[in-house]
Every structure is written in C-alpha cells, then in structure tokens.
Amino acid sequence: MVSIALEVTCSLVVWLALYACLYFWNKHRSCEWSCRLVTLLHGVIVTGLSGYAALLDGPWALTHAGSPNTPLQIHVLSLTLGYFIFDLGWCLYFQTEGDLMLFHHTLSICGMIMVLGLGNSATEVNAVLFVSEITNPLLQTRWFLREMGCYYTFLGELVDFLFVLLFVVLRMGGGALIMYAMVTAPGTSWLLKAGGLAMYVVSLGFMVEICRFVKRKMVKKYHSWTSLRSVNAPVKTNGRLAGH
Secondary structure (H helix, E strand, O other), X not given: OXXXXXXXXXXXXXXHHHHHHHHHHOOOOOHHHHHHHHHHXXXXXXXXXXXXXXXXHOOOOOOOOOOEOOHHHHHXXXXXXXXXXXXXXXXXXXXXXXXXXXXXXHHHHHHHHHHHHHOEXXXXXXXXXXXXXXXXXXXXXXXXXXXXXXXXXXXXXXXXXXXXXXXXXXXXXXXXXXXXXXXXXXXXXXXXXXXXXXXXXXXHHHHHHHHHHHHHHHHHHHHXXXXXXXXXXXXXXXOEEOOO
8 A cells, every 4th residue: 555655646746747847848828738738648648548457458347346456457546646636736726627627536536545545446447537538638639729729620620529429428328337337346335336426427517518518519500500691692682683
C-alpha cells in the first residue's frame, strides 16, 4: 500500500510539473489553456492504457468483476488518481466547473482510492475509466478549436459528431453493461456498487446536457437552412417569376 501511495504522489507531482511547464511556455495564454493541455494528454495516455488493460491484457470486466487487481491496472489507476487530484484542486481554486463535474471528480477519486486500498475490483473500474476517458480528448479538442476560431468548420462538426457518438455508445451503453456486471458480481464491495451507480447517474446528467446541446445545434441549423432557402427562393411579381 505504501508503494501505491508513493506512485500516486509521484503521479500528482508529474501532472503539477507538466502544468507548470506548459503555463511557463504559454504565458500569453490563459491558465485554462495549460490545464486543458494537461487534460488532453492525460485523456490520450489513459485511454490507451486503460483500453489495453480492459480489452487485451484482461481480465474481462463483464465476466470477472471483483477480481484481484493486476499490476497494470494498479499503475493505470495510480496515474489517473494523481491526475484527478490535480484537476479537482485546479477546478476548486479557479472555480471553473459546476457541481456536477466536481461531484464526478470526487466520486472518481473516492472510487479509485477504495479499489487500490481493497486490492480488487480494478477490473471494472479500469473499464469504466476507458469508456469515460475515450471522449475526453474530443471534448478538449472542441475547446481548443473554439479558442483558435476553428470550431465552425467541418473539423468542428466532425469532433462534435464523434464526441456524441462515443458518449452514447460507449459511456452510456458500455457503461450500463459494466455497471450491471459490477452490481451483480458477488466479489464487489457494496460501497463500490453504490459508487458505480452514482457515477452512472452523473453520466446521465452529462447526457441530459449533451441532449440539450444537440437540440440547440439542430434548431440553429434548421433556422439557418430555412433562412438560406427563403433568400434563394425565386420572387414572384404579378404571378410571374422576377428576373435575376
């Protein structure tokens, strides 16, 4: 347990040092710019590591929930725990996030501490980490596109589409399967089961926000389409089409 605590501490120090370096190199940018660069890097690294652990290294989360932690799972969760502690502290200091995101971070930190302390159930938590973090790089890319004035382009549309698609299919669909396996597994702690259900409720909250975003985007596109159609429509004068 001491070695795990040391690994988490080193992870926290690394993320802090990376943020400090990025802030120093991007003094002309906002603090959020540097923080989101750290978040983007974390998302890419952890998605790859947790995906490898869940899909290739094993064990399979849907059939082995509650199994003992593997060394790779411990390393991935320690790396992620250090990041979440950093990010929660940053969000609290700069007050950039709402209650839902702060609750999400708090649940994540508590869940990872519990799993690392118990020595089991990292299999399902690692799988949840994979389906959750896989959309994070797209979310950060969307923010950077906005900052650089490139959001209202084909690339921005593609990023939005992929983000919504992956969130619905993996985070909501895949997350539901993982939650079912966790809740029905005899070897998983009841407290972890409750935390997993709470985390899925948080995801439902994010899903509501995404649905509102999609609705606003579709309404805006519809109004743009109808406006363009009315402008391009031929004008009639005395029953005849006006010349152009």
